[in-house]
Amino acid sequence: MPGDMILESREVSKSFGELTAVDSVDYQLREGESAGIIGPNGAGKTTFFNILTGLFPPNSGTILFRGRNVTKMSADQRVRMGMVRTFQLVSVFDTLPVLDNLILAVVRADTKNRNVIRFILGSSHTSQMEKVCMDTLEMVGIADKSRVLTSDLSYGDKRKLEIALALALKPRVLLLDEPLAGLSDPEIADIMELMNSLKDRLTLVIIEHKISQLTGLVSRLSVMHEGRLITEGDPDDILRDPVVRRVYWGEDDSSDDT
């Protein structure tokens, strides 16, 4: 099923002072694929995402996205090309109502809305835009809270909102950084269901600590350790790999819920 190469990193490295957080990582992702990245805390997974999505540039190496070298492109350009992410610590706009969080994503995704004058002077709450927002909120299951101020949402609902924000941008590739972290069991079930429904529609990369959840969801699992990509392959094989078991379980058994 997977198609052409859509996202690729070549020998990407990033250091913070003396610490090499990401060390010469080669990574490939094919269109339509669902992939997972696991690794203990501090392995460099989030840093790798940050480089892929353009939060900061790598010290060396290249990022290719949809056949173009995007290494020097800004984050917003990559988003416009279809690379969308969520953050490990949920990041939504607390000072705005839930619905207003989504408006700009909807405007961005809708090609009919590219008119600058309308963007600057037109109403932000046309019924058509609101409807798209509501549909997206419906999809993640928080449509009833559309008028609430975002800071009043629970952490789980904020995470759902952040996923809705990502979906409203109509991504080609969606990168989720620990989407289950900090959630209660029923909320985890909701998000799992959502991710399962998404994986047929777009290319998905998921960083996750709860490895058990990933096995059914992704077709390929990569393992990071101390900045390096140490192995990758079929999820079941990876989990049986003795090296992986050592770096992962040997180091911190309880990390399953951090």
Next chain:
Amino acid sequence: MKRSTIRTLEKFNLPIVAAGFLLLAPVLTVQRTTDFIIFCIFVLAYDLLYGYMGRLSFGHMLYLGVGAYAAALCAEHISANPFIAILTALLSGAAVGLLLGPIIVRTTGACFALINLAFNQVGFFLALIALAEWTGGEDGMAAFFDTVWMLNFDNRYVVFGFSLFCLLLVVFLMRRLTGSPFGILLRMIKENETRAQFLGYNTYKYKLLAFVISTTVAAFAGALTILNYTYVTPSFIDTTRNVEVIFASLIGGAGSVFGALLGGMSYMAISNYLPNYIQRWEMFLGIALLLLVFRFQTGIWGFVVARVSGTDAEKDQ
């Protein structure tokens, strides 16, 4: 007051603002009310940056001054037609915004405040000394305008009516700007600019746009000031005067058009009448600012809105 009252207020904002100032004019005298109106325009320009985009400028008097001097210079050298003078002021405000904006909007927080302040200081120097040949240095310059379309700007009532019309125009513009997707984007930039970039927006471009709109509208207020007073001196753009507009933004409630209007009115009322009773004006201003920062951050309008939603929430239960 109920929430529906606020909605009505917002719906009929233009007639309400107009009626308010028309009623105020006989009480305060026409020229003073014109002063109030022009200051409100300036506060609106300022609040787009501070209240909505979250960038505190400590040098906005410069942009006001650019407008005033541009209008005066136009009247002296190019044309005494007041409308051409205003147009010149608007273009100058936009040009200064486009020139300085690319440097200024890259910064945030303390740096943003200071670099505006520094440019304000440079502008003060230009007006006072470097360009004294044109600006008249410390003595400043006067400007006289022709009568166009039967509008004689020597007449106080004409200036008043015209300023009020301009204020309504600016209020309308600001409400459109802040009620648009662009307005939401500005608020997002205020809260978390990086996150806004991850929604696919080149925030730099929009910050620059907001900055240029703000400097242009500020220059507009400057041009109106010279219609009202017919002269301008460098003290008009003294850096220490920036606190006035900051104070107005805060007391009215930053980040809302009504807040800016209330703030402009409140500051003008305080500064026009209180110094007669209070000798230690700067101390009063300082203490009032501290109170605003520590006890009354949402300002008058925020207070009203909070009270209203508070009573509504009680009713819901």
Next chain:
Amino acid sequence: MISTIAYGLTIGGIFYIISIGLSLTFGTMRIVNFAHAFIYMAGAYVLIAVMPVFKGLFIPAAIVAVISVIPIGYVIERFIIRRLYGESIDLAIIATYAVLLIGVDITKWIWGATPIPLSDPVRKSLPVLGVDLPVYRLIIIGLSVLIFLCLEIFFRKTLVGKIIVAGLEDREAVASLGINLEKYFSMVFILGSCLAALGGVLYAPITTVHPYMGFQVLLLCFAVVIVGGLGSMRGTFVAAFALGMVMSVTGRFWGPAAEAMVFMVMAVVLIFKPVEV
């Protein structure tokens, strides 16, 4: 030429002494502390007030002036700055500006608004390469370098200094070690305040003392801090002297443009430097 350089180094030295406190508050809190200008001015006014007590002797009066701002600095830190942790940067800036306004007004209340001149306390000149330079200015240059060296040793060698530097770089990390940074930061604040007062004391005989003196110097010191890199001690040192030279060289050709030139340099630096604060 020699005297231009000497003048540049003198004001550079004064800029440095005043800017340390600004830079440290910038580094610890990310705010610009306008109240710093008030403390600077307070130093100069206290100097003038106590000079007659010491029969016109400069050094004891200067020491009293520097020490006298400790309670002022403490009150500002304790009741204004510390309460601003967690507030938005903008409100913090406004609050410190409010303190400056109050301070200026108190000064006007006590001493009036007329400028007070002060004569050179050393009254001697030293011929350097054929040019007579006031010894007092040479002392200022020497003193600022001495302070720089002392601070370098303090921040690199002592435990307290190291904690503060670590706190400047990564507040959370230091706080997570269970170290009460607030205590250290208030020490830093008071240290910076004393140096600001020293700056005021040293500059007073060169300029005149008036209630708005702080505002002017503060703007220039902000430029120093920005050019030097926010919170960077060495950068502040270098920038102070560089901008001091800019001022004196510009002033030599066209006096009134001196200050404006400093701001232009700052703008140019900002264009080429990525700013993240």
